[in-house]
Structure formats: C-alpha cells, structure tokens
Amino acid sequence: QLLCxxxxxxxxxxxxxxxxxxxxxxxFRDLKGRQVQVPVGVFARGxxxxxxxxxxxxxxxxxx
Numbered sequence: 001q002l003l004c005x006x007x008x009x010x011x012x013x014x015x016x017x018x019x020x021x022x023x024x025x026x027x028f029r030d031l032k033g034r035q036v037q038v039p040v041g042v043f044a045r046g047x048x049x050x051x052x053x054x055x056x057x058x059x060x061x062x063x064x
Contacts, residue, residue, distance in 0.1 A: 001017055001019050001020075002017070002018050002038070003015055003016075003017055004016050004017070020038065020040070020051065020052065021052070022053055024058075027058055028059055031059055031061055034061055034063040035062050035063045036060060036062060036063075037059070037060045037062050038053055038057060038060075039053070039054045039057040040054060040057075041053075041054055
C-alpha cells in the first residue's frame, strides 16, 4: 500500500491510501517508510479513478 498525496482542484492537498499489486514485492520491502516514485497507469470505473503499477516498473527511492 502507498500513502499518496493528491493535489485537488481547489489547490488543497489530501492523503489517500492506494493498494498496488506487484509480482515483485521484494522491490518494495527495503523501501518501507520511505518516499518512492512508481510509474502507474490510471483507468476510471464507476466514476472512481483506479491506479495500477505498470508491468516491469520498479519503485524509485526519492527520500533524499
């Protein structure tokens, strides 16, 4: 699960929790609690945006 900061249209921000599935969870274990960047795709279902991690994508540590 990723805690994501969303920028809203009114200029405010909110935090949202998203669950992304991966075939390689070990890539994320060492990054637990750190800020990461993950390439994602987006699709809408029933008026709700859903995110998925792109196949073969790897998280990038951006905590520094």
